[in-house]
Amino acid sequence: MELSYYIKNPSLRTDPRVTDLLGALSAAGHSVTECVSEVPAGCDMLLAVGGDGTFLDAAHLAGPAGVPLLGVNMGHMGFLSEYSPAEVEAALSSGGFSVELRDMLDVEGVGAESPCVLNEVGILRSGATILSIEVEIDGHRLPTYFADGLLVSTPSGSTAYNLSAGGPICAPDVRALLLTPVSPHNLNLRPMVVPRSSVIAVRPFSKDGSGVMITLDNRTFNVASGSTVKIHASDFELKRVRPGKSGFFDALRSKLFWGEDIRNV
Numbered sequence: 001m002e003l004s005y006y007i008k009n010p011s012l013r014t015d016p017r018v019t020d021l022l023g024a025l026s027a028a029g030h031s032v033t034e035c036v037s038e039v040p041a042g043c044d045m046l047l048a049v050g051g052d053g054t055f056l057d058a059a060h061l062a063g064p065a066g067v068p069l070l071g072v073n074m075g076h077m078g079f080l081s082e083y084s085p086a087e088v089e090a091a092l093s094s095g096g097f098s099v100e101l102r103d104m105l106d107v108e109g110v111g112a113e114s115p116c117v118l119n120e121v122g123i124l125r126s127g128a129t130i131l132s133i134e135v136e137i138d139g140h141r142l143p144t145y146f147a148d149g150l151l152v153s154t155p156s157g158s159t160a161y162n163l164s165a166g167g168p169i170c171a172p173d174v175r176a177l178l179l180t181p182v183s184p185h186n187l188n189l190r191p192m193v194v195p196r197s198s199v200i201a202v203r204p205f206s207k208d209g210s211g212v213m214i215t216l217d218n219r220t221f222n223v224a225s226g227s228t229v230k231i232h233a234s235d236f237e238l239k240r241v242r243p244g245k246s247g248f249f250d251a252l253r254s255k256l257f258w259g260e261d262i263r264n265v
Contacts, residue, residue: 001092004035005047005072006061008054012074018049021072021085028093039065045241047088051075056217059118063104063238070097070241079159079255083243091243101237102172103154103196108230110214110221117216118238119157121231122182123202124149126222127210130185134203137194145189149182152200152231156238159256167191172248177233200231 048058062069071081105117133145158170167180175196206225252258
């Protein structure tokens, strides 16, 4: 198998856990090369070596290229990069892995060279005052959001910023997009779930004229107040590699301590 690995933290290149993994994969007959800025031609699988931030960076490369992505956890929580080097080595040696599809988003109006998103698009205030955010879904106008911001998330992103903002947890195979206000100044505003096919146009206005911050996963951009940002599902999906029999609900329990209660012992 033609394998490539992506590392964001340079210190990991000399970490014994990483060098041992790469050495074991080479010894097992796999061709192993490093991915720097784009997925090498002929690559069968990309390994994101690090934490969830590294996985997001690698997803921006692997998704458009159609290459399966496997997260190797060298960080802390590891919700996306949840597998240890030993688990990865065992799975690739035995063929004990599966590939699941994760929706990604495309964003227009930000000026990003790579506008694809795995977790969420954040439309956020960059000044001291709240935003007034106009939203249209397939041309249908919603009530204006008065808030610190608005998140448009995929099911993968439902356990990221969306979770912290009080949005719903969504299984990754659900075909939906999530709209979640951040600190809304409305008592009757709630998160909303819309079909994956929706085209969402967002026009944020900053009351103090300070502009608006747009986040695409872990990347940040600034746009002028009143700019229109259009968000819709990508034509491609991320192929996420999952070793063994672990699943989304197992990760909720083991990583986010879902339902942690002395009565569940």
